[in-house]
Amino acid sequence: MLGVACAAARAADWDLSVDARAVSSDALPPFSQGGTGAVRYGQDESGLRLGRARFALTQQVGELWSVHLDASVYDNQAPTPLAVTEA
Numbered sequence: 001m002l003g004v005a006c007a008a009a010r011a012a013d014w015d016l017s018v019d020a021r022a023v024s025s026d027a028l029p030p031f032s033q034g035g036t037g038a039v040r041y042g043q044d045e046s047g048l049r050l051g052r053a054r055f056a057l058t059q060q061v062g063e064l065w066s067v068h069l070d071a072s073v074y075d076n077q078a079p080t081p082l083a084v085t086e087a
Contacts, residue, residue, distance in 0.1 A: 010060040019051035050075050056086075 029035025029042035041049070056070040070086035 012059040015056040021049045
């Protein structure tokens with residue numbers, strides 16, 4: 001029985017991606033932060049910014065089933081910085 005269980009085990013598939021942005025702005029503070037500017041980043045937000053970091057994991061469970069988890073971390077301007085987008 002143990003041999004059958006070991007033969008059915010499979011390695012997990014995983015994926016990691018990072019979206020980074022180099023920002024240089026001299027614009028007014030954006031509307032989303034209470035300012036009057038029309039662009040996303042204002043003059044005090046120049047530098048390297050995280051757009052999104054994503055981690056996905058898929059693991060087979062037996063012959064017919066699999067478990068999938070997909071989570072993302074967004075920049076500090078998102079209402080919820082960490083989100084599980086699929087489970």
